[in-house]
Amino acid sequence: MNRFLGHVTNRIDAKGRVSVPAQFRSIIQTAGHTELYALRSLHLPALDVGGPELLTRFDKRLGQEDPFAETADDMSFYLHADGGFLKLDGDGRITVSDFIREHTGISGDVTFAGANTHFQMWHPDQFEAHRTKVRERLAEKRRQGELSVPAGGS
Amino acid sequence: MNRFLGHVTNRIDAKGRVSVPAQFRSIIQTAGHTELYALRSLHLPALDVGGPELLTRFDKRLGQEDPFAETADDMSFYLHADGGFLKLDGDGRITVSDFIREHTGISGDVTFAGANTHFQMWHPDQFEAHRTKVRERLAEKRRQGELSVPAGGS
DNA sequence: TGGGGCACTATGGGCGTCAATGGGACTAGA
DNA sequence: TCTAGTCCCATTGACGCCCATAGTGCCCCA
Numbered sequence: 001m002n003r004f005l006g007h008v009t010n011r012i013d014a015k016g017r018v019s020v021p022a023q024f025r026s027i028i029q030t031a032g033h034t035e036l037y038a039l040r041s042l043h044l045p046a047l048d049v050g051g052p053e054l055l056t057r058f059d060k061r062l063g064q065e066d067p068f069a070e071t072a073d074d075m076s077f078y079l080h081a082d083g084g085f086l087k088l089d090g091d092g093r094i095t096v097s098d099f100i101r102e103h104t105g106i107s108g109d110v111t112f113a114g115a116n117t118h119f120q121m122w123h124p125d126q127f128e129a130h131r132t133k134v135r136e137r138l139a140e141k142r143r144q145g146e147l148s149v150p151a152g153g154s
Numbered sequence: 155m156n157r158f159l160g161h162v163t164n165r166i167d168a169k170g171r172v173s174v175p176a177q178f179r180s181i182i183q184t185a186g187h188t189e190l191y192a193l194r195s196l197h198l199p200a201l202d203v204g205g206p207e208l209l210t211r212f213d214k215r216l217g218q219e220d221p222f223a224e225t226a227d228d229m230s231f232y233l234h235a236d237g238g239f240l241k242l243d244g245d246g247r248i249t250v251s252d253f254i255r256e257h258t259g260i261s262g263d264v265t266f267a268g269a270n271t272h273f274q275m276w277h278p279d280q281f282e283a284h285r286t287k288v289r290e291r292l293a294e295k296r297r298q299g300e301l302s303v304p305a306g307g308s
Numbered sequence: 309t310g311g312g313g314c315a316c317t318a319t320g321g322g323c324g325t326c327a328a329t330g331g332g333a334c335t336a337g338a
Numbered sequence: 339t340c341t342a343g344t345c346c347c348a349t350t351g352a353c354g355c356c357c358a359t360a361g362t363g364c365c366c367c368a
Contacts, residue, residue, distance in 0.1 A: 005209075006238030006253070010328070015343090019328050090345060092327085113235035116213075120235070131236055134228045139196045141225065164318070169353085173318050244355060245318085 002027055004050075004114035009124050011109050017093040018110050024119050025092045036094065038121075039083040040103045045126050047104055050118030055083065057117075156181055158268035163278050165263055171247040172264050178273050179246045181205075190248065192275075193237040194257040199280050201258055203240070204272030209233065 008021045020036075028036065033051045039058070041048050048054070086094045100106055104123050111127040113120045122130070162175045174190075182190065182205045191209045193202045202208070212233050219226040240248045254260055258277050265281040267274045276284070 003234070005234055007235050013329060014331085017329090022327055087344095089343095091329090093329090095343080113231075114238075115230060116234045130231070134231050134236070135196060137224070137228050138232055142196055167319060167321090169321085171319090176317060241354085243353090247319090249353075 002030070003116050004119040005116070007111055007113040007127070009109050009111045012096055012107075016096050017089070018096055019091070019093050020088065021112050022092065024112060024114070025088070028088075034088050036086040036088065037083060038086050038100070041120070044120075044130065045104050045123065046113075046130075047100055047121040048115070048118055049086070049121055052085075054118050156184070157270050158273040159270075161265055161267040161281070163263050163265045166250050166261075169249070170251075171243070171249050173245070173247045174242065175266050176246065178266060178268070179242070182242075188242050190240040190242065191237065192240050192254070193233070195274070196232075198274075198284065199258050199277070200267075200284075201254055201275040202269070202272055203275055206239075208272055209237070 004024055004027065006023075008023075010019050010021065012018045028051045031051050031053070035052055036049050037052050037055045038047050038049045039054070084099055086097075088094060096106060096110065100121065104121060105126060106121065106123045109124050111122040111124045113122060113127060158178055158181065160177070162177075164173050164175065166172045185205055185207070187205045189206055190203050191206050193208075193212075195202055212229075216226065216229045216233060219229060238253060240251075242248060250260060250264065254275065258275060259280060260275065260277045263278050265276040265278045267276060267281060
């Protein structure tokens, strides 16, 4: 399966390293990459991480904006200044830099959460809090009949 | 028959594994899959489980949402981060992870319940309680004449 | 119609592999 | 020379893969 799915929590060691879950790693390595592109999420205390093509994908969207509009400037700044690369070491670990810690509050453990085309890095507590909120919002929508379960068929 | 019907309770062994009922397994294996997609039910202490196409079906639903709205983000998080794959071993068993135990309260035994296009995993007691409640609700509705049972045929 | 045997499922357990983690040593830059 | 980053290796615990066994239902045949 070539999608990022599920979530795992790993420990940061004394040297500030943390193992990227093997399942996620294999997806990236299958694509032939040894680097990760990380971006601070706009509205969540989490990091969006993926292979280098993640940046490409965002860049493409940026290209569709009017280059003279303020939005394009903002997006470009956001992508290139507020994002960065993370190097995978030989054992599939990355170093948790201040760039990561500041935005996410991560200190001792990291929760890696799948997001289909990429994955996210969270402070375990923040992740749990967000999960609870998301479930509440969706349950509410469901109660209001705004969410219909897709019809089966097989 | 390619529908999930009935319910069975199986034991979790010392290694935390439990056999998926052969009846359910055969439906999934007939489709050529060795993986299961599991999702924590929004309103029940149960897991919704099915073949990978279950995720595809939900993904399709997600595609109908406005990608910039909060609901789309929530749904993606719910589907991709709060859901995950369960691997079937050579004997048709899955390991019951904390991911499952936390949400369902499952510890020693698991009740597998058919749900037509997919099936559910329950703590036996919770399942029994839910079953009783559902029957009561339906009986009440019927008493109020809100439920008409279609005439049987065949 | 009853008995024997076959097929299959659920369950238990051994064992090898791999992932996660910890730590030492080397290198380069300050 | 000291520090930070990298590379490499060791440990351990979890998990996948394999085989064994027991219980059960079904079928066939006498």
